[in-house]
Amino acid sequence: MQRLDLIISERELERVLPLIDAAQAPGYTVMRHVTGRGPHGMVSESMEFSGFGANAHVIVFCEQPVLEALRLGLKPILEYYGGVGFVSAAEPF
Amino acid sequence: MQRLDLIISERELERVLPLIDAAQAPGYTVMRHVTGRGPHGMVSESMEFSGFGANAHVIVFCEQPVLEALRLGLKPILEYYGGVGFVSAAEPF
């Protein structure tokens, strides 16, 4: 089984979550109000009152085929809007 | 060393944390106000003003024997109330 960690802007959540559903992931978990720094610069909580939003951390535990489907759907979004994804191995508890 | 990620309803936290203590885990970390979708449907932040609560993400870094003890204690709760758990390998920093 695989674990996918996505860190994207909160603004893109409403595009990303339907894609996760479409890839038939068994579920996902979202943490909002996340901040950080990445290749596209700093994201701080202080701009959250604006519509600009902070980051969201999305975790998906899924099998390899779903991961491939996710990659297909999400890559263009990460490339266009920024955001990163990392994969590690995991097992059901 | 092992890393356990639990995602459960905030409402069950007060049952789950004592079990983690009882399994003699060296520690745990809790993130609340987490949302997501799983086999039991959608959990959104918008119901958080109700007593219904959002999800909580609990992370436990521990050795294998503790993990076994955790599995014993937590499985019935996950099965009864819903919630998921995943295990991956980790090392102390």
Add this chain to the structure above:
Amino acid sequence: MQRLDLIISERELERVLPLIDAAQAPGYTVMRHVTGRGPHGMVSESMEFSGFGANAHVIVFCEQPVLEALRLGLKPILEYYGGVGFVSAAEPF
């Protein structure tokens, strides 16, 4: 590639983040308002209105050499102020 999970007090964030920058990590993600229990006792959200603060969960995805640099910089802080770090393997998505 490696994944580092740090859990420290929010108060130490302003010391830790510059060290992550200094170790030339490609980025980091911060989740605040995190609670938990560790070797130094319990940290609960209820003291957050004080300057005492809750915990922060910092995630860094980086290559091994950066991890070594991070270890050098962060170990003294974790030892002096408390806080824990764990490493696991990860791949870019």
Add this chain to the structure above:
Amino acid sequence: METSLVLQNLLSPPVLFFALGVISVLVRSDLEIPAPLPKLFSLYLLLAIGFRGGVELQHSGLGFQVLSTVLAAMLMSVLVPLYSFLVLRRQLDVFNAAAIAATYGSISAVTFITAESFLDVTRTSHDGFMVAALALMESPAIIVGLLLVKLAGAQQRPEAQGGPSIRWRSLLHEAFLNSSVLLLIGSLLIGLMVAAFSPQGLEKMEPFTGKLFYGALSFFLLDMGIVAAQRLSDLRRAGAFLIGFAVLMPLFNAAVGLGLSLLLGLPQGDALLFMVLCASASYIAVPAAMRMTVPEANPSLYISTALGVTFPFNIIVGIPLYMAMLQLVIPAG
């Protein structure tokens, strides 16, 4: 007469902000009131309504009418789940039927508060002890809900099946000491004591619990509109039977409430509040308790009916409708 009541209600700030919240979801705007801000308003409203109710209760005292009204309200919170269960069992399994039944036996504090504001705006007087009735209707409904599961669902739910068995202690705890009951009753007692012994304290609370109240309610209803509208998509899955139930059962309960109000000899304002208590359904304390004690039930069913249908129905149509009914049978105070 009725049209003017409907209009007066429709054009009040709380209802209009509720509509704005609904619209923002329908047009897919990104308007949101992030957690835990809604919790701030819901805690504030419970605290203020409790406090104000306590103050008024201290002024009116604990007479026969107070006691009989409160008892009648508690009776309704036992009866409503029983007959609702019978209706719901025609289409649903024991667990879902019991959970929804409990939901309708209990109350919605925000519906009550909106009705109070409606009375204030139409300058109809009402009594503080109705808040006590509000506070005492949550617990019985929760207990009846679980008794229904215990009795009717015994064979479907072998205790040995693995799940941690529900102990009565934790159920009673959930029924009587959940945060909304505690805050409501606590604030009511505080209001009572402060009104009796600390007139200056009372006066200094007024801007917070009194003046601010209506605006805060309006703001909160903006969020309720968003939340209710987000539930609409669940309704498709719930189906026509449940949607019908969520409109007709409140009407029926309001009618029973009207009958009881006449028996109790309640004045117009109190009778409206009594009807609203009977007609409203809980989307806070009861769902939380049901999720814990009847996890077999599907939360989206009982939350969506209470919050997505019955709540808007009562806020928009119910309150002026009940008032119009009342004006036919009880003369203005």
Add this chain to the structure above:
Amino acid sequence: METSLVLQNLLSPPVLFFALGVISVLVRSDLEIPAPLPKLFSLYLLLAIGFRGGVELQHSGLGFQVLSTVLAAMLMSVLVPLYSFLVLRRQLDVFNAAAIAATYGSISAVTFITAESFLDVTRTSHDGFMVAALALMESPAIIVGLLLVKLAGAQQRPEAQGGPSIRWRSLLHEAFLNSSVLLLIGSLLIGLMVAAFSPQGLEKMEPFTGKLFYGALSFFLLDMGIVAAQRLSDLRRAGAFLIGFAVLMPLFNAAVGLGLSLLLGLPQGDALLFMVLCASASYIAVPAAMRMTVPEANPSLYISTALGVTFPFNIIVGIPLYMAMLQLVIPAG
């Protein structure tokens, strides 16, 4: 005259709390107003300013001056991005130039509110329809910003390049239904309706939307001070050209606004608000829209100029300066 205006502005609570926020960042204090509390205040301010504007609009009615002023404001929100773009292109690429241009075509609600408070404190009357102008200046600027990218940046941005192509529907949606436009216009319409039909409702909203307003603005400006000061370090990277732009362009826009105010025959108070609308730059709705539709642009450039330079400039220097200019040409109301 001018010195006293500057002092009167500098010594008002909102500006002083803004300064306190800036100072706390400069001395590296750990003062912070954690999310989502700033959102609470920003939602509240939009709701209250919209509601109050609606109430006043109901009293004044929709005459020729209202319509012509609102139209002129919308015209400015189209023109300002166009000439700003020409200036910015001398140093910046198409994407950044278009995003910053759109930012300056739009408005800052908090600057507007601070100007209103300034007028209230100096007892200068002003009209509710200016809030309508405020609400209607965001959308055109967003659309012009993206048109500039489409036209001037066509070759640099092959649609086929991989990114999900921006559809017009989603752009118009973002322009007209983003949360701040929706909340502002929604509250304005609610204020209008309540003022027309529910005088008691209006009265009961007053403590929330009226009395509390000034203090809440002051508290929010404490946070704005913190946020603006945190942006200062970005400015070094932005360079002298952008900093100069962020001070001179508002001055120029205010001058154009002054001219239009004279043409429109606006009284002193409304003219100040009109100038402030022209001079201010958006750091909420437009950045959010630009991030979505022009991700090639660097957000730290358009947010830092609007929030780190133009906003403080307008709050501290601009408002009294524009008022002093006005006093030379328009007699007090």
Add this chain to the structure above:
Amino acid sequence: METSLVLQNLLSPPVLFFALGVISVLVRSDLEIPAPLPKLFSLYLLLAIGFRGGVELQHSGLGFQVLSTVLAAMLMSVLVPLYSFLVLRRQLDVFNAAAIAATYGSISAVTFITAESFLDVTRTSHDGFMVAALALMESPAIIVGLLLVKLAGAQQRPEAQGGPSIRWRSLLHEAFLNSSVLLLIGSLLIGLMVAAFSPQGLEKMEPFTGKLFYGALSFFLLDMGIVAAQRLSDLRRAGAFLIGFAVLMPLFNAAVGLGLSLLLGLPQGDALLFMVLCASASYIAVPAAMRMTVPEANPSLYISTALGVTFPFNIIVGIPLYMAMLQLVIPAG
């Protein structure tokens, strides 16, 4: 006399809501005020108390009594940690003794505010400059706490031991520029300036900083009750010595404060505030500073004594007790 004071205090909304918070923890209710809502109230209270203090200070001016009282307060914040340290060393190591000592040298703003509200309700006048004393007692206690560690704990704490050495700059920074000191002093100066130069601004702040204050304090104390009660379980580990210290030391400090008040010739209201400043212990600024500069100390010891024992003791018993003592020696103003 004393019974009536105790009752008047016990039956005031802030104390009753504090009790409700404690009860909710004792009965294991799920009532909670989620972060960052308590922060909102604590920021608001500091801002409002500072602002109001500044306004009153502007009216009274900076005379000899102001200066001598503020100096005496600062003296107490140096002396209290010194003699507390001697007492605490009988049972505790240097680090814990120093951290707890610093805690008791500093103040609790909420205790001060509750005492002020008590005076308002009992219609006893008091002066704005006491807020200045409040603001200036935090920093010295923090510095003395660390000096004690440096001097008495030198051998136990070899600088070379690995930890990043504490630099004096960062300590002074923490002592003088921590968020609560900065917000308090900043708001005090703003209140002073606004009162002097902007009477309209002052009037418009009143609903926010004045009217709302008492209710917001009551709401906040509900949370303080929850937090304090959650600390009770830590106390068992702290043991009888520390619990005794947490009750007796405030009594002793209050007595010293009473003596100094007589020397300073303070009127009744100011003397009560002075006693409360001496008797209260910090659970915000000092713990934060101690955690940073004396990480060897166990936070649950110094937070639990200050928050779990001394704070409730002062709020419930202390304030009326000190007032009763005062009434014996200082005639009503």
